[in-house]
Amino acid sequence: MTNGCICCTLRDDLLQEVRRLANEERFDYLLIESTGVSEPLPVAATFDFRDEYGDSLSDVARLDTMVTVVDTVNLLGDYASHDFLKDHGQEIGSDDQRTLVDLLVDQIEFADVVILNGPLPGVLRAKGHFWIATRPDWLAEFSLAGAISSVRPLGRWWASVPEERRPDHPEARAYLARHWQEPFGDRRQELVFIGAGMDKSAIISALDGALIKPTQRLAPEEWAGMADPFPEWQDDPRAA
Structure with a gap:
């Protein structure tokens, strides 16, 4: 066909x-x-x-089984690219706005089996969510794939939502209880790094360097004046 x-x-x-x-x-x-x-x-x-x-x-x-075969000779170069598929004449239709990295991530992450023809050192993928001190109500999502990284809002931490608007389903309540720690509620950092031969010490050092200093942890009112590189976020108007 x-x-x-x-x-x-x-x-x-x-x-x-x-x-x-x-x-x-x-x-x-x-x-x-x-x-x-x-x-x-x-x-x-x-x-x-x-x-x-x-x-x-x-x-x-x-x-x-879904199998993805990876050409490791060219993968790292493609993975560090900012190109769109249309830049290579590989788009599917005129409205295809996917990047080369988008496609690579979809193909690799969805597969049950990934076949490599060589080693892939270093961090290849990172994702998760985190808490920004200057935006205590926002749940932020981090995604890194090759040379393309993004930070976007996923919604609000439940700790910032009035008690009467929090979920009352038993499983949801149990989930909240497992992740709740006073005085900050469910606010936390959960990031995953995927790769081979990663420099664990360097990653931990970089993450620790981004944390609030111990002397500042109990003074949230001081956090608002800290540097914040992200654009203004607004709630989705479609949300209830």
Whole structure:
């Protein structure tokens, strides 16, 4: 099958071809190789899609494993790029605004199995959420992939929300209790660094250097005047 996308124009063709092969009862496994610019999630979702006749790939096949093959010779260069897919003529449609790093992250993080043809030293990925002293009510998200990093608001810490507006579901209350520590409530830092041969001491030192000094911890009113490099954040108007 050529000249199309598995998750859209070729979806019906894929369904028919897989059904034909399944009916032959000659194969135990089928390997589907998609293009280098396809995202794994939409391809995987194709197995749950039902056409206008009610037929689905899941009727004749089960998605077992998603494999991503990584060219480590070029990965670090691509991973440090700020290019968009359209800069390389690899976009899917005129409205495709994905960066090269976006695609790499989607393909690697979604896979069950990642095959490498060489070593990858250092920090490759970092993500998580954290508390900014100058914005005590905001829950901030940090994401690092290659040369592209971002910090954006995820919402508000529950500690900044009135008691009557906090969740009352038992599981939610138990979650809050596990992460609650007076006098700051659920405010905390949770960051994950992924890589190989990482300099653990350097990472810890950099993170410790970003923390409030012990002498400042009990004086929150002084935090507002600290340097803050981020733009102003506003609540999502769609939120209740």
